[in-house]
Structure formats: structure tokens, C-alpha cells
Amino acid sequence: MSIPSLLPETTLRLRQSEIIGALSHALDLTEGLPAGHAQRCCWIGMHIGQELNLNDHDRADLYYALLLKDAGCSSNAARIFNVYGCDDRILKRDFKLIDTHKIDDMAKFAWSHVAPGESWLKRLPMLASLITKGSEIGEDLFLTRCEQGAEIAEQLGFSAQVCDAVRGLDEHWDGRGNPRQLKGEQIPLFARIALLAQVIEIFFAEGGSALAMQTVRARAGTWFDPTLVHHLEKLAQNDEFWAGLQDPDIAARLVTIEPADYVRTVDDEELDRLAGAFAAVIDAKSPYTFGHSSRVCQYAQRIGGEVGLSEKQLFWLRRAALLHDIGKLGVSNSILDKPGKLTDEEFAQIKLHPVHSMDILSKVGIFDSLAPVASGHHERLDGCGYPWGLKGDQIDFATRIISVADVFDAVSAERPYRGAMPVAQALSILDDLSGPALDGDLVAALKRTL
Known part of the structure; x- marks a missing residue:
């Protein structure tokens, strides 16, 4: 049998963050995103945390909050399929590319993603349901995802600060996010950082640093904490910051920025x-x-x-x-x-x-x-x-x-x-x-x- 009969001493010093980082590739798959998305978000968010002069304890919590931000991603997949009648991974990926505050964008999104390729007989009732119950459905989808993710983080023994960050990922600075419509500093700081990191990573992959920064600037004060965007503007001047997002061995880079005194090892x-x-x-x-x-x-x-x-x-x-x-x-x-x-x-x-x-x-x-x-x-x-x-x-x-x-x-x-x-x-x-x-x-x- 190839099942190990014992755990070699060297593996006992393996970082928990390396295991979670590797397994986060499964979460990326579920979200319809390229492998390494969560790790690249961690790279972005940790640099923002450094700009904020967070202490090592808080930076360690931020590190895991970023890696686990999508821990609840699978919990609403079946519901998405039932509501939209399409590939849940494609819907999740495409949803991250629109501004949910713009009614036209949301209408076009629903039109193009409800039961694509199916007959009008099947599409019309689903579209009608989204028109009449869209807000309620959306809130439920976000709530399921956020709560499941927070429960996973808690199951892994992380602090309330990490769990609250996962729970608040989709809240927006102006109070028009989900699922609780938190506003401003009601939103946990690490959740604000995680959402900003997520949008930067996704739009950088779509069109490079120029598109990423253009998107963030346009949403400052609505989606994002303007103070965090200000700190990001300074980071954007650093070529090494952007180089990290193109490094195929992003995992190795993350090892170098994990707070050394708070490294968790596995048993x-x-x-x-x-x-x-x-x-x-x-x-x-x-x-x-x-x-x-x-x-x-x-x-x-x-x-x-x-x-x-x-x-x-x-x-x-x-x-x-x-x-x-x-x-x-x-x-x-x-x-x-x-x-x-x-x-x-x-x-x-x-x-x-x-x-x-x-x-x-x-x-x-x-x-x-x-x-x-x-x-x-x-x-x-x-x-x-x-x-x-x-x-x-x-x-x-x-x-x-x-x-x-x-x-x-x-x-x-x-x-x-x-x-x-x-x-x-x-x-x-x-x-x-x-x-x-x-x-x-x-x-x-x-x-x-x-």
C-alpha cells in the first residue's frame, strides 16, 4: 500500500498555510476562476495590510482570511443552478466582472445567464422570478455562502476576526452589498481588504494593472473604503507588487510574507x-x-x-x-x-x-x-x-x-x-x-x- 505508515519528521513542520493555500485551488475551481486566485488575493491583501501598519497578530489573521475568503463557495452552487439554469461556475465568474450597483449591468447579466440556449417557454418563468424576487434570492445566495464560509473557518480553529472577514466579504462601503447591507466601518476591516483584493486580482487578470486600478477608482466610496484605495494607489507604483500576480510560484512568495511568529504547523x-x-x-x-x-x-x-x-x-x-x-x-x-x-x-x-x-x-x-x-x-x-x-x-x-x-x-x-x-x-x-x-x-x- 502507498498509504504512509508514519509521518516523517520534516512534514510535521509543514505550514498549515501551505496546505490551505494549495487546497484553495479547489475553491478557485468552484468560483470559475484561474487556479491560484485566492493565493494572489492573499498577496494583494497582505501588502495592503503592510501599508496600514497592522501588527503581526492581525496580519496573521488577515493572511488566513484572504486564503479562506471563498470557503463557502460551494454551498450556493446548487441553488444558483436551480435559479438560473446555467453553469454555476460561469455565472460566478461573470458576476464578478459586473458592477452590481448598475441596474443596466444587472439586467443584461440576468438576460444572458438565465437558461442559455433553452426555449422561451423555460426561460420566461425563470426571468420573471428574478424580476419579482431578485433581491430576496440574491440575499439568500450571499447569506448561505458567507455563513458556510465562516463556519468552515471556525471549524478550522481560526479567530472571530477571520470568521467575520469571510462572513462580510460581499458587503460594500455604501451599504448596498450583501447579505446584511453593512455600511462603512460596520464592515470588518479584513472583509473590506479581501473584497478590494478580489476585485484587483480579477480585473488584473482581465486587462492588467491599468484596468484593475480603473475599476477600483470607479468604485471607491461605493464598493470600497476610500482609505484602502488610497493605500492601494501607493502600492500600484511598485512594479514588484504587480510582478507577484504574474508569478506562477505565488505560493513561494506567500511563504515570505507570512508573519514568522504566527506560523501554524500541522500534526x-x-x-x-x-x-x-x-x-x-x-x-x-x-x-x-x-x-x-x-x-x-x-x-x-x-x-x-x-x-x-x-x-x-x-x-x-x-x-x-x-x-x-x-x-x-x-x-x-x-x-x-x-x-x-x-x-x-x-x-x-x-x-x-x-x-x-x-x-x-x-x-x-x-x-x-x-x-x-x-x-x-x-x-x-x-x-x-x-x-x-x-x-x-x-x-x-x-x-x-x-x-x-x-x-x-x-x-x-x-x-x-x-x-x-x-x-x-x-x-x-x-x-x-x-x-x-x-x-x-x-x-x-x-x-x-x-
């Missing part, structure tokens, strides 16, 4: 907490996958215990099981929640989620051996699985355990195209898959634990 307990928190983000993406990661984890641990894995191996199996579907954050809810049969193109998108999982988990040094274990759960023993077509002994023993646990939960839980399946029927399907797809000995081990 087994912290790794479990991180895995559990990101599993909650994964499972919040769709009502049909709610609780899936934690249930797969439970079934995998039962199987692992039944076949004699050591306690340390079970620790790592648990983490792999919790994070096995992290790549699904990059799949649209228009596919995940589709009640009918998927098209070939849609299924191709589904088949990419293990690739996303591999890419995200591989960015975390401590998860080097865990990444292929977690991301191979759709491979089959006969070589007909995806995405790599691995066969027989090419599939890690721990991956086989997760595969059995994943299939059992998938067939026994409710899905958009059918109701929940009785346990006996689910186990019968696992029996049929034993040999060509699943390891029969591990299926038998699962049965003994139920």
Missing part, C-alpha cells in the same frame, strides 16, 4: 481537521452528495479495519476518503444535479474530476502519496475505468478500498435521477461488480461490517 489532529473541513466544502456542492465524503470515509475505515490496516494507515485512509472527490468542485451543478441522462460531453466533464483531485492534492507536499490513492477511485480492475485506465495491481490497495466504499454509497444514496436504494439491492450491485470492477474480497469485508 495528525490538524491534518484530520483540515481534511474534514474541505470534505464539508465538497459535500455542500450538491444536495445529492451531501454527507457523501464522510460516509465514504466511514465505510472505508470499516473495510480497512476489517482487513487489518494499522492505526496509522487508517488515519491516512480516512484523509484520502474525505478528499477523494475534491475535484468535483470543478464540475458544474448543471451536470452534477441533472435529473436525466448525461450527454457524452457532460460525462467527459465528470470523468475529469479525478484529474482535478490529483492536481489539487499533489500541490500539498504532505499528500504526495495520498493524491493517487484518493484520485483513482473510478479505476476498475479490468482496466475499463477512468481517468487513466489502470488495471489490476496498478490500482493501489487503498484505492480499491475507497472504490468499494464510494460505489456502495453512490448506489445506496439518493440521486437526482432516482431515489435511495435499499442496502440489500445496493450490495447485490456490488456483488455484480466484484471481479471486473471491484475487489471481491473488499466487498466481502464491507458486508461483514454492515
Whole structure:
């Protein structure tokens, strides 16, 4: 098995910020943004904090608030699909490019994003709902996202200052933000910095520093605290500030600006907490996958215990099981929640989620051996699985355990195209898959634990 039997001493000194920074790439996927968005926002926001002469304690809180600003991003994805009938990732990306204070921009946005490509018979009721209930719907979407994000930050043990920053990300200086319409200094300072950093990063990616600064200047006093914009004007004169946003190794730059006296290092307990928190983000993406990661984890641990894995191996199996579907954050809810049969193109998108999982988990040094274990759960023993077509002994023993646990939960839980399946029927399907797809000995081990 490639599950580590112990944690090497060097990894015990790994920074928590490096792990969260790497895993934040999953949040970027969910928001429809280029990988590294949250890390680049951290670069921007920390420079603003330095201009404000924040002390090291506050700068440490700001650092994590910026990395975790989108922690609740998956929680409103299903609702967005239900309301707009479009790819939630595209909608989220495009929404960040408009000025929500301009009625014309909002109307054009709704017109172009409601059930694109569908008939007028389907589009008109959805447009009418947005016209009559748009404010209420928007407030609910923001509230869900902000509260879920704050809960994740709290689950990870961060301060109220970090949680409040995540909760207040979408508030605007003039009181026309969401979800609570806070105004001016009612908005937590770190939330004000995070929103400014977010807009700078997005518009820099769209059109460079000139467009980024033009956008910020136009929204000073409405979206943004004018004092923060003043400090940003000074930063904008520094070429090195902008160079950081173009550095493909932005993670290395972030290491240099994290307050040294407040660096958090990981241990087994912290790794479990991180895995559990990101599993909650994964499972919040769709009502049909709610609780899936934690249930797969439970079934995998039962199987692992039944076949004699050591306690340390079970620790790592648990983490792999919790994070096995992290790549699904990059799949649209228009596919995940589709009640009918998927098209070939849609299924191709589904088949990419293990690739996303591999890419995200591989960015975390401590998860080097865990990444292929977690991301191979759709491979089959006969070589007909995806995405790599691995066969027989090419599939890690721990991956086989997760595969059995994943299939059992998938067939026994409710899905958009059918109701929940009785346990006996689910186990019968696992029996049929034993040999060509699943390891029969591990299926038998699962049965003994139920």
C-alpha cells in the first residue's frame, strides 16, 4: 500500500498555510476562476495590510482570511443552478466582472445567464422570478455562502476576526452589498481588504494593472473604503507588487510574507481537521452528495479495519476518503444535479474530476502519496475505468478500498435521477461488480461490517 505508515519528521513542520493555500485551488475551481486566485488575493491583501501598519497578530489573521475568503463557495452552487439554469461556475465568474450597483449591468447579466440556449417557454418563468424576487434570492445566495464560509473557518480553529472577514466579504462601503447591507466601518476591516483584493486580482487578470486600478477608482466610496484605495494607489507604483500576480510560484512568495511568529504547523489532529473541513466544502456542492465524503470515509475505515490496516494507515485512509472527490468542485451543478441522462460531453466533464483531485492534492507536499490513492477511485480492475485506465495491481490497495466504499454509497444514496436504494439491492450491485470492477474480497469485508 502507498498509504504512509508514519509521518516523517520534516512534514510535521509543514505550514498549515501551505496546505490551505494549495487546497484553495479547489475553491478557485468552484468560483470559475484561474487556479491560484485566492493565493494572489492573499498577496494583494497582505501588502495592503503592510501599508496600514497592522501588527503581526492581525496580519496573521488577515493572511488566513484572504486564503479562506471563498470557503463557502460551494454551498450556493446548487441553488444558483436551480435559479438560473446555467453553469454555476460561469455565472460566478461573470458576476464578478459586473458592477452590481448598475441596474443596466444587472439586467443584461440576468438576460444572458438565465437558461442559455433553452426555449422561451423555460426561460420566461425563470426571468420573471428574478424580476419579482431578485433581491430576496440574491440575499439568500450571499447569506448561505458567507455563513458556510465562516463556519468552515471556525471549524478550522481560526479567530472571530477571520470568521467575520469571510462572513462580510460581499458587503460594500455604501451599504448596498450583501447579505446584511453593512455600511462603512460596520464592515470588518479584513472583509473590506479581501473584497478590494478580489476585485484587483480579477480585473488584473482581465486587462492588467491599468484596468484593475480603473475599476477600483470607479468604485471607491461605493464598493470600497476610500482609505484602502488610497493605500492601494501607493502600492500600484511598485512594479514588484504587480510582478507577484504574474508569478506562477505565488505560493513561494506567500511563504515570505507570512508573519514568522504566527506560523501554524500541522500534526495528525490538524491534518484530520483540515481534511474534514474541505470534505464539508465538497459535500455542500450538491444536495445529492451531501454527507457523501464522510460516509465514504466511514465505510472505508470499516473495510480497512476489517482487513487489518494499522492505526496509522487508517488515519491516512480516512484523509484520502474525505478528499477523494475534491475535484468535483470543478464540475458544474448543471451536470452534477441533472435529473436525466448525461450527454457524452457532460460525462467527459465528470470523468475529469479525478484529474482535478490529483492536481489539487499533489500541490500539498504532505499528500504526495495520498493524491493517487484518493484520485483513482473510478479505476476498475479490468482496466475499463477512468481517468487513466489502470488495471489490476496498478490500482493501489487503498484505492480499491475507497472504490468499494464510494460505489456502495453512490448506489445506496439518493440521486437526482432516482431515489435511495435499499442496502440489500445496493450490495447485490456490488456483488455484480466484484471481479471486473471491484475487489471481491473488499466487498466481502464491507458486508461483514454492515
